[in-house]
Amino acid sequence: MKYSNENKSVFKKAWGHLNLRIGVFGTLIFALMAIVSIFWTPHDIKYLDISNRFLGPSAQYLLGTDFFGRDMLSMLMSGALTSFIVALVAVGIGLFFGVPLGLLAASYGGLFEWLVLRTNDFLFAFPAIISAIIITTIFGPSAINTIIAIGIFNIPVFARVARGGALSIISHDFVAASRLSGRSNFSISFVHLLPNIASLLIVQASVQLSLGILAEASLSYIGLGTQPPATSLGLMLKEAQSLFLLHPMLAILPGLTIIFIVIFLNLAGDGLRDALDPRLAKQGSLESAG
Amino acid sequence: MHLHHLKKIFLSLVLVVFSLSNVYAQSSEIKLGIVLEPPHLDPTAGAAAAIDEVVYANVFEGLTRIDENGAVLPSLATNWEISSDNLSYTFFLKENVTFHDGEKFDSSDVLFTFDRAMSEDSVNAQKGIFAVIEEARAVDEYTIAIQLKRPSGDFLFNIGRGDAVIVSKKSANANKTNPIGTGPFRFSSWNKGSKLVLEAFDNYVGDPISLTKASFIFISDPNTAIAAMLAGDIDGFPIFPAPESMDIFANDDRFNVVIGTTEGETILATNNKATPFNNLKVRQAIAHTIDRKAIIDGAMFGYGTPIGSHFAPHNPYYIDKVNTYPLDLEKAKQLLAEAGYENGFKATLKLPPPPYARRGGQIIASQLRQIGIELELINIEWAQWIEDVFTKKNYDLTIVSHVEPFDIGIYANPDYYFQFDNEDFRAIMVQLENTTNDDGRRALAYYAQDFLARHAVNGYLFQLAKTGVWNANIDGMWANAPVEGNDLSQMKWVK
Numbered sequence: 001m002k003y004s005n006e007n008k009s010v011f012k013k014a015w016g017h018l019n020l021r022i023g024v025f026g027t028l029i030f031a032l033m034a035i036v037s038i039f040w041t042p043h044d045i046k047y048l049d050i051s052n053r054f055l056g057p058s059a060q061y062l063l064g065t066d067f068f069g070r071d072m073l074s075m076l077m078s079g080a081l082t083s084f085i086v087a088l089v090a091v092g093i094g095l096f097f098g099v100p101l102g103l104l105a106a107s108y109g110g111l112f113e114w115l116v117l118r119t120n121d122f123l124f125a126f127p128a129i130i131s132a133i134i135i136t137t138i139f140g141p142s143a144i145n146t147i148i149a150i151g152i153f154n155i156p157v158f159a160r161v162a163r164g165g166a167l168s169i170i171s172h173d174f175v176a177a178s179r180l181s182g183r184s185n186f187s188i189s190f191v192h193l194l195p196n197i198a199s200l201l202i203v204q205a206s207v208q209l210s211l212g213i214l215a216e217a218s219l220s221y222i223g224l225g226t227q228p229p230a231t232s233l234g235l236m237l238k239e240a241q242s243l244f245l246l247h248p249m250l251a252i253l254p255g256l257t258i259i260f261i262v263i264f265l266n267l268a269g270d271g272l273r274d275a276l277d278p279r280l281a282k283q284g285s286l287e288s289a290g
Numbered sequence: 291m292h293l294h295h296l297k298k299i300f301l302s303l304v305l306v307v308f309s310l311s312n313v314y315a316q317s318s319e320i321k322l323g324i325v326l327e328p329p330h331l332d333p334t335a336g337a338a339a340a341i342d343e344v345v346y347a348n349v350f351e352g353l354t355r356i357d358e359n360g361a362v363l364p365s366l367a368t369n370w371e372i373s374s375d376n377l378s379y380t381f382f383l384k385e386n387v388t389f390h391d392g393e394k395f396d397s398s399d400v401l402f403t404f405d406r407a408m409s410e411d412s413v414n415a416q417k418g419i420f421a422v423i424e425e426a427r428a429v430d431e432y433t434i435a436i437q438l439k440r441p442s443g444d445f446l447f448n449i450g451r452g453d454a455v456i457v458s459k460k461s462a463n464a465n466k467t468n469p470i471g472t473g474p475f476r477f478s479s480w481n482k483g484s485k486l487v488l489e490a491f492d493n494y495v496g497d498p499i500s501l502t503k504a505s506f507i508f509i510s511d512p513n514t515a516i517a518a519m520l521a522g523d524i525d526g527f528p529i530f531p532a533p534e535s536m537d538i539f540a541n542d543d544r545f546n547v548v549i550g551t552t553e554g555e556t557i558l559a560t561n562n563k564a565t566p567f568n569n570l571k572v573r574q575a576i577a578h579t580i581d582r583k584a585i586i587d588g589a590m591f592g593y594g595t596p597i598g599s600h601f602a603p604h605n606p607y608y609i610d611k612v613n614t615y616p617l618d619l620e621k622a623k624q625l626l627a628e629a630g631y632e633n634g635f636k637a638t639l640k641l642p643p644p645p646y647a648r649r650g651g652q653i654i655a656s657q658l659r660q661i662g663i664e665l666e667l668i669n670i671e672w673a674q675w676i677e678d679v680f681t682k683k684n685y686d687l688t689i690v691s692h693v694e695p696f697d698i699g700i701y702a703n704p705d706y707y708f709q710f711d712n713e714d715f716r717a718i719m720v721q722l723e724n725t726t727n728d729d730g731r732r733a734l735a736y737y738a739q740d741f742l743a744r745h746a747v748n749g750y751l752f753q754l755a756k757t758g759v760w761n762a763n764i765d766g767m768w769a770n771a772p773v774e775g776n777d778l779s780q781m782k783w784v785k
Contacts, residue, residue: 048656050584067534068588068652229652229667242512242532 020271026264030257034081041074045231054247066236066250067243075231076257082143082232083261086225087212089147091205094154099201101155102162103189106170116163120156128153128211129218136224143232146225150215154208161204165197199276206269210262217258233258318502320764320781323515323524325531327483327508330466333452334407337415339693339774342452343528344506346775348488349390350455350471353381353400353434354446358550360604360695360772362446366395366456366472367434376441376726377424383432387495389458390476397428402459416453418699441726444696451695451773474499474779484508488778500782512645519545519759526760526767528776533591533645539759549593550756550769551604554691556594556646558654558749559679563709564686567637571629573746577615578622579661580654586752589650594752599739600698603753604770607735611743611750622661634662637686641667642675646754647689654689654749680707691754695772698738701747710747 042062049069057064063072105113123131132149139145166189169175175192183191213233219225220234228235233254240250328340333350347355347365355365364370367381387395404426407414414420422445424437438445448454461470469477474496475488485507490499507524509515512532518524519539529552530536539545558580566572582596595603598611626634641651648669655665665687670678679685685707692700702719704711718741722734743750756771766780 046656046659048584048588048653050581050588050653053588067591068649227669228648229655242516243534245516245538246535 017271017275019267020275023264023266023268023271026260027268030080030261030264031084033077034084037074037077037081041071041077043071043074045070045074045078046229056249063253064249067239067247072250072253075236076233076253079231079233079236079254080257080261082226082230083213083216083234083258086143086147086150086216086232087209090150090154090212090215091208093147093151094158094208095201095205098155098158098160099162099194100189102159102164103166103193103197104186105159106163106166107185107189107193113163116159120159123153123156129215132215132219133222133224136219141219141224141227143226143230146216146219149219150212154212157208158201158204161200162197165200166193169193169196199272203269203273203276206265206272210265210269213258213261213265233261318500318783319504320501320778320783321505321507321523321525322776323507323509323518323527324776325508325510325527325529328486331469331477331480332465333455334403334457334462335413335415335466342774343776344486344488345469345471345473345477346452346455346773347473347777347779348475348504348775349469349473349477350452350457351473352450352452352455353383354450355777356447356450356773356775358768358770358772358777360447360770362450365450366400370446377438379436379438379445380429381434381436383434384495385432387472388493389461389472390470390491391458391461393458393460393470395456395458395472396431397434399456399458400434401426401428402462403454403456406457406462407454414453416448416451416694419448419451419454440724442723443726443728443731447695452775475501475504478503497779499779501778504778506776522761526758526764528756528758528760528767529771530757530759531645533593533755533757536591536593536757536759544762546758546760546762546764548756548758548760548767548769550758550771551595551602552693552754552756552771553602553695553697553773554693554754555597555600555602555697556650556689556691556751556754557600558751559688559690559708560748561683561685561687561707561709562711562747563683566629566631566635567686569629570745571625572631574615575622575625575629575661576658576663576749577746578618578625579657579663580749580751581617581657582612582751584657585650585653588653589646590752590755593755593757595755597750597753599743599750600692600701600748601735601739602695605696607732609736609739611739614740614743615746619660626661626663631662634664636664636666639665639667640675640679640685640688641669642672642688642690643669644691646691650689650751683707683709687749689751693754693774698735698742701738701742708747710745712745715741 052065052069053067055061055065061071066072066075101116105116131153135149136145170193175188178188178192216225216232217234217237220232221238223238226232226235236254237251244251324340324343326340328344329338330336331341331345333341333345351365353365353367354362357363366384366387368384369382371380383397389395404420404423406412407417408420408423422438422440422442424439426434426436429435455471457465458470474491474494476491478487478489480486485505488504490502509518510531512535515527515531516535516538519527536547540547560567560573562568586592586594586596596612597603598614601608626632639651639655641647651667655667658665679688699719700706701708701710702716718734718738722731722738725731725734758767758769760767763783763785765782765784768777
């Protein structure tokens with residue numbers, strides 16, 4: 001059951017929102033490039049053509065080649081794919097574990113809520129990137145461990161948003177009515193609360209997505225994320241660093257790609273927030289884990 | 291107006307102080323960057339190259355010493371005589387030499403050092419150096435007679451290596467933390483993780499030394515190294531950790547870039563007992579597929595010399611075997627098919643941290659993919675490499691640089707991590723050990739190189755270059771590294 005049912009008009013209104021249009025459109029372009037790289041890239045990046053390294057942009061290599069003679073455009077496409085996958089799965093982990101915890105904390109209250117909140121506080125006490133460094137140092141650097149590390153720190157973010165949203169719904173009459181009619185707390189959480197906080201979660205997800213892409217880039221940059229021969233935007237930056245003075249494009253291109261993806265995701269997130277929940281925009285109370 | 295004047299005065303003062311301090315710093319002190327921190331400082335008790343890079347020829351001296359081109363020079367022994375059968379050596383020692391702690395140096399220290407290295411419980415990393423010694427005895431206070439079991443062409447070179455430096459009985463056991471030698475520099479301080487400082491030894495007997503102080507600063511990160519060099523925080527890197535950025539310095543008048551040779555044969559080490567690498571045809575196929583130029587360009591940015599066997603190109607006994615199995619993908623595929631792998635196979639390639647391995651591994655994986663060999667790249671740390679690859683031989687392929695001089699003898703050891711078990715090769719090595727005349731040794735060395743190349747025991751890639759960069763005003767840095775070491779005694783500021 002939905003608390004308010006004016007979604008169609010909301011989305012229509014949202015689409016009129018310039019930020020949202022730019023954000024969604026830009027994100028889609030990069031996402032599309034990333035997805036296409038699964039099936040096709042302009043050049044095979046697994047084949048290192050050393051004799052063609054450090055080439056400038058040309059018809060054959062639109063953005064030039066890197067120190068292994070790999071096509072930069074192909075590298076950016078596959079790199080973006082890794083970055084998107086890491087960020088998406090990490091957001092998925094956050095949603096899957098965080099939302100139920102938050103909802104149940106709101107509807108059960110008591111000791112369970114206290115435990116969830118204190119665990120959240122504990123996780124929040126460490127900057128996410130530091131904790132991710134600890135996790136990848138202990139379990140070894142790899143894309144999978146990066147996903148887990150970023151994912152774990154998405155859990156409290158979503159738990160808090162879910163609980164906050166749920167608390168504002170739970171006092172409504174229709175929840176009380178549902179409870180009187182015999183629904184359990186558990187059932188109420190997912191039947192009544194979840195649909196009503198969906199918009200909040202979508203907005204938060206877009207924010208976490210851009211943070212995830214940044215976190216993946218940071219971890220790969222310091223050597224704890226994606227490992228060669230796999231590639232990611234952060235890893236490209238890392239490998240280009242000692243060449244920066246001689247071949248700046250190798251660092252500038254992945255850097256710009258990261259910046260654009262994050263800006264577009266944030267624009268989309270802001271737009272969605274304004275459109276889906278005008279009250280929230282005024283309060284500016286969205287939490288994020290930086 | 292007032293302020294303006296003050297500013298001018300202040301600025302000129304700053305300039306004066308700055309230039310004064312510059313002059314002062316350059317007159318006497320040098321700050322060298324080295325990539326790895328030594329585990330301890332006793333070169334007679336460890337294999338780590340970083341130990342020698344700090345103390346060799348600086349803190350410790352041997353009877354002989356090696357110069358930057360690998361020639362043997364007098365050191366604690368001022369001259370020597372060799373009997374006509376090449377079995378008896380008589381060394382005449384330098385007189386009035388004292389150790390840094392004030393102990394007098396004489397023939398008893400030489401005997402002590404050799405006995406210590408040859409004893410049952412010796413922890414010397416190169417016991418082989420001393421294995422040829424039948425007996426060492428003191429003729430008098432400053433004369434040592436050494437009798438060899440068999441003639442050895444390398445004996446004078448070997449006793450000039452870091453593993454054979456002379457230590458004093460009194461201080462030998464503490465050399466790991468407080469090295470006491472006879473060299474021109476004494477140990478001053480060691481901030482673990484940061485730097486190590488040596489200071490000129492006032493009572494040094496020998497040619498005058500120009501530097502008064504030398505700091506070795508440990509920097510392994512390429513970007514930190516670039517920044518430190520450009521900012522002038524470091525006066526030079528004998529071996530710069532980032533070959534990709536040498537051009538930054540080559541294009542800058544403030545720096546000298548000197549590309550020299552090392553003893554590092556960089557190889558695609560192959561587990562000769564693991565399937566399918568125990569099949570000669572598979573190894574030959576790999577040899578036909580390896581494009582050395584691409585590896586040198588891609589992994590070392592052009593710095594390195596292709597090798598076709600396990601031998602350094604600057605060695606007088608070197609013979610070029612690079613074209614034993616020339617680049618030929620069709621031939622390689624055919625050989626794989628003959629070996630029963632028409633569709634290729636999968637294997638692992640374990641890569642230690644140095645860039646030549648990590649970057650080289652990606653290139654080799656790309657090259658072998660062309661003939662259907664799919665390599666899984668596994669990045670490992672040094673400790674893990676020593677444990678897994680070197681000790682347990684739990685690997686298919688790995689990339690590593692073998693930096694010991696004249697180390698072709700490792701192929702005679704079937705337990706060495708290549709697991710190359712070949713009776714014929716062992717016979718060649720025994721013969722080489724027992725041959726002292728130059729022509730005979732040369733012929734055997736040629737034969738051994740050809741043997742290893744034909745058997746494609748490992749993938750022979752390139753000789754590691756010594757990519758040195760230092761302040762253009764420094765003179766006397768080694769261009770080559772025939773042994774590991776940074777001989778400070780010859781270094782000086784020329785401006």
